[in-house]
Amino acid sequence: MQKHSKIFVAGYRGLVGSALLRKLRALGYSNIAVGDRAELDLRERRAVDEHFAREKPEYVFLAAAKVGGILANETYKAEFIYDNIAIASNVIDASYRNGVKKLLNLGSSCIYPKLAPQPLKEDYLLTGPLEPTNEPYAIAKIAAIKMCRYYNEQYGTNFLSVMPTNLYGPGDNFNLETSHVLPALIRKFHLAKLLKQGKIEELRTDIARRPLGFGLQLAPKADGKEVETLLGRVGIAATAVELWGTGSPLREFLYVDDLTDAVVFLMSTYDYRQVGEFVNIGAGKDLPIKELAERIRQIVGFAGEIRFDSSKPDGTPRKLLDVSRMRSLGWEPKIGLEQGIKLTYESYLFE
Numbered sequence: 566m567q568k569h570s571k572i573f574v575a576g577y578r579g580l581v582g583s584a585l586l587r588k589l590r591a592l593g594y595s596n597i598a599v600g601d602r603a604e605l606d607l608r609e610r611r612a613v614d615e616h617f618a619r620e621k622p623e624y625v626f627l628a629a630a631k632v633g634g635i636l637a638n639e640t641y642k643a644e645f646i647y648d649n650i651a652i653a654s655n656v657i658d659a660s661y662r663n664g665v666k667k668l669l670n671l672g673s674s675c676i677y678p679k680l681a682p683q684p685l686k687e688d689y690l691l692t693g694p695l696e697p698t699n700e701p702y703a704i705a706k707i708a709a710i711k712m713c714r715y716y717n718e719q720y721g722t723n724f725l726s727v728m729p730t731n732l733y734g735p736g737d738n739f740n741l742e743t744s745h746v747l748p749a750l751i752r753k754f755h756l757a758k759l760l761k762q763g764k765i766e767e768l769r770t771d772i773a774r775r776p777l778g779f780g781l782q783l784a785p786k787a788d789g790k791e792v793e794t795l796l797g798r799v800g801i802a803a804t805a806v807e808l809w810g811t812g813s814p815l816r817e818f819l820y821v822d823d824l825t826d827a828v829v830f831l832m833s834t835y836d837y838r839q840v841g842e843f844v845n846i847g848a849g850k851d852l853p854i855k856e857l858a859e860r861i862r863q864i865v866g867f868a869g870e871i872r873f874d875s876s877k878p879d880g881t882p883r884k885l886l887d888v889s890r891m892r893s894l895g896w897e898p899k900i901g902l903e904q905g906i907k908l909t910y911e912s913y914l915f916e
């Protein structure tokens with residue numbers, strides 16, 4: 566990939582896509598096409614074809630997808646499978662038909678069987694049943710990996726797939742209905758802290774700036790009592806924050822700038838024969854959600870309790886990626902969890 570190469574970043578407004586744009590620009594790549602979101606719905610084949618014909622990208626980062634946490638995955642099952650299959654098949658096939666030199670497809674660690682041995686090696690794909698709460702998403706992600714592989718085998722393309730662990734960072738989704746666990750924890754503790762401090766005006770501004778989710782809205786002149794009632798509906802009180810599940814599942818987290826570092830490194834250095842069908846990208850270590858919550862509580866500065874609602878689902882008990890293949894290719898993450906959470910909280914406060 567040269568500095569003047571034409572690059573298409575699909576999903577440029579998302580957590581990964583926006584971080585990729587920052588990274589590519591910082592490295593001096595200046596010929597980047599994103600495709601105006603209002604005009605380019607990647608589920609629409611004709612729009613995708615027109616975009617490729619017009620922009621003629623040489624390199625494609627496929628970071629567009631319908632993404633969400635357990636609740637969103639359970640609620641929007643049909644959209645999770647349809648949108649993700651449509652986006653991936655349109656972009657992958659258009660890349661082949663337009664002679665794209667290299668494509669990098671972002672998958673997810675959800676592709677692995679629910680009870681696969683830990684840490685998860687790339688070889689464990691399709692060795693057992695998936696976690697039911699995100700099966701539609703996982704099936705779409707597996708279809709995309711297989712498309713890349715079989716296009717490489719039949720058409721001689723150079724399409725790479727990566728499986729990142731849970732990502733977080735600036736530009737994350739803080740909507741409590743659709744977000745992942747880490748940004749949801751940051752927001753819940755932040756709002757609980759403001760409530761405890763009686764900062765009703767700041768709470769009003771926060772809720773007006775970013776939707777809480779679940780259709781929850783605040784009247785512009787809502788008083789303290791109304792704000793408290795609204796937040797109570799998502800488990801936030803001045804004395805305690807309630808979280809879904811038991812807190813015991815183990816999860817791994819990677820700061821998004823580490824992920825973009827890894828994918829630009831792969832795109833510039835390797836082809837699919839060296840990478841294999843796909844490669845895991847992770848931090849190489851995990852921690853219980855309970856411990857993650859405690860760390861975030863401290864960083865945000867909420868002096869209250871954490872309660873777990875064990876009637877709510879936990880999801881997979883453990884999900885740690887085996888990152889030895891990526892290590893053997895010469896890449897390691899650089900940003901630790903503590904630093905990453907602080908940077909993400911800062912971005913939440915000031916973006």
Ligand SMILES: NC(=O)c1ccc[n+]([C@@H]2O[C@H](COP(=O)([O-])OP(=O)(O)OC[C@H]3O[C@@H](n4cnc5c(N)ncnc54)[C@H](OP(=O)(O)O)[C@@H]3O)[C@@H](O)[C@H]2O)c1
Pocket residue numbers: 575576577578579580581582602605606607608627628629630631632648652671672673674728729730731732733738745
């Ligand atoms: N976040 C994670 O923890 C994580 C972990 C592992 C893998 N991944 C993978 O990384 C990739 C990017 O995830 P992310 O976290 O950056 O997700 P995200 O923040 O939700 O961003 C997804 C992007 O895709 C775009 N998009 C969705 N549907 C589209 C459509 N029909 N047409 C055009 N654009 C569409 C969205 O555009 P709008 O903003 O306009 O809707 C958004 O820019 C996904 O493949 C995901 O599976 C993410």
